[in-house]
Amino acid sequence: MTTAGDIMHRGAQWIPAHETLDRAAQVMRQLDVGALPISDENGRLCGILTDRDIVVRCVAMGHDPAKITASEMAQGTPRWVESDAGVDTVLTEMQGHQIRRLPVIENKRLVGMISEADLAAHLTEEQLAGWVESVYAKS
Template sequence: MTTAGDIMHSGAHWIPAHETLDRAAQLMRQLDVGALPISDENERLCGILTDRDIVVRCVAMGHDPSQVTAGELAQGTPRWIAADADVDTVLEEMRGHQIRRLPVIENKRLVGMISEADLAQHLSEEQLASWCESVYAKS
């Protein structure tokens, strides 16, 4: 059985909720990623910040990214998956919430992220096509 831990990109990094968006953008550039999980003071997942969030919800709204924190953009209930969850469960979680990135948690710690690129490397063409259809479908 293939698990979330098998297909994830390991070495994911948190961005603390108190960190500013300009620092988040710098970290994204340094790590060559488009999203960072947001952690609270107890290193618990409280959201995910994307490069698009920074542009659309901060810069385009006329806000200063050096004054807005990652936590201020955290919305809703963050979704995650256990490292030992099977791939079908991963796909169900992503489909059910129409999300493209999913943090992987083991022993209450962030151990990786699953993105579209990870799915493309590990799924059959049929599985990938089905996932894309459901995630990109208009709700």
Template sequence: MTTAGDMMHRGAQWIPAHETLDRAAQLMRELNVGALPISDENERLCGILTDRDIVVGCVAMGHDPARVTAGDMAKGTPRWVEADADVSEVLGEMQGHQIRRLPVVENKRLVGMISEADLAMHLTEQQLAGWAESVYAKG
């Protein structure tokens, strides 16, 4: 049985909620990623920050990314799965909430992220097509 831990990209890093968006962008560049989980002061997931969030939600609105924090951008209820979750749980979480990146936790600690690229390497063509249709569907 394939699990979230098998599918995920290891080495994901948090961005603390108090960090500014310019620092988040630098970290994204260093890690070559387009999204970072946001952690509160207790290292609990409180959101996900994407490169698009920085551009559309900050820069395009005329705000200074050196003054806006990752926590300012955290909205909604963060979604995640345990490392031992099976493929159906991973797909259910991503499809049910129309999300493209999913943090993976183990013992309440971030251990990885599952992205579209990870799905493409581990799903059948039929599973991948079903995921894409539900996640990208307007609705």
């Protein structure tokens, strides 16, 4: 059985909840990613910050990204899967919540992220088509 750990992109990093959005943007640029999981003071997932969040919900609203923290952008209940979860579980989680990136956790710690590119590289055409239809058609 193919697992989340098999298809995820390793090397994902947290951004602490207290970190400012300008620093988060610098980390995104350094890692060449468009999203960072947000960790609370206990190292637990409390949200995900995207480059779009920074632009649309901060900069475009006239806020200073040097004064807004990642925790202020965190919305809703963060979704994640364990590294040993099967691909069906990954797809169910992503489709059910219409999400495009999914943190992968092992022993309560971030070990990777699953993105659209990871799905495209590891799923069958049928699985990928189903995911695209469910995530983008309802958006």
